[in-house]
Amino acid sequence: MKGRLGEIKEQLARREHRLTPQREAIVRLFLERPDEHLSADEVFTHIRARLPEIGLSTVYRTLELLAELGILQKLDFGAGRSQYELSLPDAGHLHHHLICLRCGKIREFQPDGLEELEEAVARETGFEILDHSLRFYGLCEDCRDER
Amino acid sequence: MKGRLGEIKEQLARREHRLTPQREAIVRLFLERPDEHLSADEVFTHIRARLPEIGLSTVYRTLELLAELGILQKLDFGAGRSQYELSLPDAGHLHHHLICLRCGKIREFQPDGLEELEEAVARETGFEILDHSLRFYGLCEDCRDER
DNA sequence: TTAAGTGCAAACCGTTTGCATGGAT
DNA sequence: ATCCATGCAAACGGTTTGCACTTAA
Numbered sequence: 618m619k620g621r622l623g624e625i626k627e628q629l630a631r632r633e634h635r636l637t638p639q640r641e642a643i644v645r646l647f648l649e650r651p652d653e654h655l656s657a658d659e660v661f662t663h664i665r666a667r668l669p670e671i672g673l674s675t676v677y678r679t680l681e682l683l684a685e686l687g688i689l690q691k692l693d694f695g696a697g698r699s700q701y702e703l704s705l706p707d708a709g710h711l712h713h714h715l716i717c718l719r720c721g722k723i724r725e726f727q728p729d730g731l732e733e734l735e736e737a738v739a740r741e742t743g744f745e746i747l748d749h750s751l752r753f754y755g756l757c758e759d760c761r762d763e764r
Numbered sequence: 765m766k767g768r769l770g771e772i773k774e775q776l777a778r779r780e781h782r783l784t785p786q787r788e789a790i791v792r793l794f795l796e797r798p799d800e801h802l803s804a805d806e807v808f809t810h811i812r813a814r815l816p817e818i819g820l821s822t823v824y825r826t827l828e829l830l831a832e833l834g835i836l837q838k839l840d841f842g843a844g845r846s847q848y849e850l851s852l853p854d855a856g857h858l859h860h861h862l863i864c865l866r867c868g869k870i871r872e873f874q875p876d877g878l879e880e881l882e883e884a885v886a887r888e889t890g891f892e893i894l895d896h897s898l899r900f901y902g903l904c905e906d907c908r909d910e911r
Numbered sequence: 912t913t914a915a916g917t918g919c920a921a922a923c924c925g926t927t928t929g930c931a932t933g934g935a936t
Numbered sequence: 937a938t939c940c941a942t943g944c945a946a947a948c949g950g951t952t953t954g955c956a957c958t959t960a961a
Contacts, residue, residue, distance in 0.1 A: 635935065637941065657926080672943040677926065695840035697951085698925060715891055726885050730877060735900060738873050743905035744862055750899045753882060758890035782960055784916065804950080819918040824951065844926085845950060 621648055628686050639664070639671050643679050647689065647703045654692060654700040654723050694723070713751040719760035726753075768795055775833050786811070786818055790826050794836065794850045801839060801847040801870050841870070860898040866907035873900075 625644055626636040636644075642664050647655070655663075661676045680701050683689040690704040694716060705712075715724040728751055739746050772791055773783040783791075789811050794802070802810075808823045827848050830836040837851040841863060852859075862871040875898055886893050 633940075635940065637935090639942075670943075674927075674944080675942055678941085693840065693842040695846075699842075715885065715889060715893075717891070718894065724889060724891070726889065728881050728885070730881065734875050734877065738862065738875070738900060739902075742862060742871060742873060743908075744864070744871070744900065744902045745908050746862075746900045746902040747865065748901040750897075750901070752897045753885060753891065753893045754895040754897070755886075755891045755893040761890075761892050777961095780915075782915065784960075786917075817918075821919080821952075822917060825916085 625686075625688055628688070632686070634682065639668060639675050640679050640682075642668055642671075643676065644683070644688070647701070651703050651705065652725070654694075654702045656698045656700050658698070660701070696721075713753075715753045715755070715757075717757040717760055718754050719756055719763075722757050722759075724757070772833075772835055775835070779833070781829065786815060786822050787826050787829075789815055789818075790823065791830070791835070794848070798850050798852065799872070801841075801849045803845045803847050805845070807848070843868070860900075862900045862902070862904075864904040864907055865901050866903055866910075869904050869907075871904070 622636075622641070622644060629636050629640070643660060646660060646663055647653075657673070657676050657680055660680065661671070661673050664671050664676065680689060680691070684691045684701065687704055689701045692700045692702060692714075694700060694714075712725050713728055715726055717723070731749060731751065735746050735749060738744070769788070769791060776783055776787075790807060793807060793810055794800075804820070804823050804827055807827065808818070808820050811818050811823065827836060827838070831838045831848065834851055836848045839847045839849060839861075841847060841861075859872050860875055862873055864870070878896065878898065882893050882896060885891070
């Protein structure tokens with residue numbers, strides 16, 4: 618039984634990529650907080666605490682690489698910057714987002730019944746559907762009260 | 765019976781805004797193609813054919829204003845630029861997007877059964893849900909064949 | 912007449928890229 | 937020795953903003 622980090626190292630090796638200290642630090646950051654959505658700049662700030670010499674472009678390149686390998690998922694919530702989250706292999710795609718319009722908090726939820734809808738739309742339109750994204754926008758419990 | 769353009773002029777007037785030739789041209793462009801999703805730059809290019817002196821910043825300011833008034837809907841498909849579509853008041857929100865990952869084509873569809881899901885999620889999480897967005901990503905009929 | 916609106920150019924900001932250096936295999 | 941990877945700084949592209957001029961009401 619080897620840890621998630623070991624698996625990732627192998628995934629990288631298979632593509633002739635190395636698990637450098639910078640990459641390891643970034644992967645660890647996401648493994649430590651499996652539920653967070655971090656922007657490149659947030660990652661940069663966190664990592665710099667341990668690796669002060671790291672460059673922002675290394676962060677961008679690493680995030681892109683990890684997203685290509687399917688280890689991270691790149692999300693665009695439209696605030697002019699992308700965010701990344703750990704892509705749990707066992708969770709499949711049954712995980713979507715609930716976004717607070719006031720404080721920006723993001724929660725996850727698992728919807729049911731999207732598959733049938735997906736099939737119906739595919740049949741109707743001739744599209745081959747490969748992925749989907751469902752988002753609900755609103756006010757979280759805290760922000761609803763403060764209104 | 766006054767046209768849609770007249771209504772929009774009144775909506776603007778209510779907020780002490782004017783319907784200038786530039787704004788009228790932009791509104792007309794969207795009214796002429798109710799099903800398209802246009803970026804600021806595409807709008808700029810189209811309008812410049814009739815109003816060569818128009819500035820790109822005017823386009824941006826107008827799009828923002830029209831979105832604020834609910835006349836346009838701002839969409840972010842994550843390609844680094846926003847797109848705008850006419851927001852038909854009668855269509856409500858039952859209109860979602862199907863995006864081709866190969867050619868970027870965007871189609872609309874109307875899903876059913878999202879309301880129940882929305883209520884269930886609201887109950888579970890304490891969120892007050894105000895809006896939602898459902899997107900399917902895949903290959904359109906043309907691109908599927910060319911593969 | 913006067914506040915809203917415009918065009919232009921510069922600023923902005925997240926992201927990408929070119930390049931010389933550094934390090935793992 | 938080779939080639940992947942890094943840090944830095946410059947470039948990039950969509951968007952926003954400051955400002956003097958213009959114009960619709």
